Amino acid sequence: MTAEATAPRLSPRQLARRRRVASWKRGWARFRTHRSGMVGLAVLVVFVCIALAAPLLADSSGLDVTQANGPILAPPSADYLLGTDENGRSVLTLLMWGSRISLLVGLMATLISMVIGTLIGLVSGFFGGWVGRIFFRLTEWFLxxxxxxxxxxLATVLGRSLVNIIIVIGVTSWPGTALLIRSQVLSIRERAYVERAQAIGAGRWHQMGRHVLPNVMPMIFANTTLTVAGAILAETTLSFLGLGDPTRTSWGSMLESAFDVGAITTGCWWYIVPPGVCVVLVVLAFTLIGQALEEVFNPRLRTHS
Known part of the structure; x- marks a missing residue:
């Protein structure tokens, strides 16, 4: 008996899973060839590790103003590597704990944005008639x-809290994703395998779930990294304007406090430069990863690169 005859037959689901695993492996191999993408990934991993290990690296009591006992707006020293703020707290402690809030808001707001944008993009692109037109006009209105x-x-109406900031950023940053998904769906729904599924009696929701959505998922995944960068910038902007959660420390709230005490005019660079650099590095990391993933998942970009 041959090896093919003795080997167990794989079910369609197992075959599909094996093809997906092979596809992700090919994608990872192509991603590793992008130097900028790997640099962005390395920077992002460093910040994620710092955010996860913040409770181990710095005691949360260092965030409490009532327990601060350091000098006021002291420059970097052996005791305070990045100096202190106007309350005598370590800027390094604020920076590490602030990374948790900034990354959390960016990721959760992006999740809300991608869910809304994907659903509206799928419906407006796949369904014709008045349903598709209504969702498309809604997207244009938000744009x-x-x-x-x-x-x-929205942040002023809802109030200053972490959950409200996440909701505000999520429900205002989905239109770009919706337009991207809609353009992909308009192309995919005209392909032969979708027409064959329709010819054998598959319903619209079945076609969307089994044929359209799997083919737009790579583009959704690539766009997610770019959306996270925008969400982190939005959180920093809103917190800097005084609309963030006053009970949480983030990079945006650090910039707001530094501006309020006149860190620029008084020369307290150690209070304003570190959070600003962290925001730039994280946003740049997500942008580099997103651009690399876009080339990996888009064959036309790979051809012209």
Whole structure:
């Protein structure tokens, strides 16, 4: 008996799983060839490790103003590597704990944005008639409204809290994703395998779930990293404007406090430069990863690169 005859037959689900694993392996191999993407991934891993290990690296009591006993706005020294703030707290402690809030808001707001944008993009692109037109006009309406004034208005109405900031950023940053998904769906729904599924009696929701959505998932995944960068910038902006959670320390709230005490005019660079650099590095890391993933998942970009 041959090896093919003795080997167990794989079910369709097992075959599909094996193909997906092989596809992800090929994608990872292509991603590793992008130097900028790997640099962005390395930077992101460092910040994620710092955020996860913040309770081990710095005691949370260092965030409490009532327990601060350091000098006021002291420059970096052996005791305080990044100096202190206006309350005598270590800037390094604030920076490490602030990374947790900034990354959390960016990831959770992006999750809300991607869910809303994907659903609206799928429906507006796959369904024709008045249903598709309504969702498309809704997307255009959100695109016309300036993003920052809308976010400020919603944050003011909902109040200053971590959950509200996540909701505000999530419900105002989905239109770009919806348009991207809609354009992909318009192309995919005209392909032969979708027409064959329709010809044998598959319903629209079945076609969307089994044929359309799996083919747009790589583009959704690549766009997610770019959306996280925008969400982190949005959280920093809102917190800097005084609309963040006053009970939480984030990089944006650090910049707000540094501005309020005049860190720029008094020369307290150690209070304003570190959080600003961290925001730039994390946003740049997500952007580099997103650009690399876009080339990995888009064959046309790979051809022209």
């Amino acid at each position: 016309v409204i300036p993003y920052l004034p809308l976010a400020i208005a």
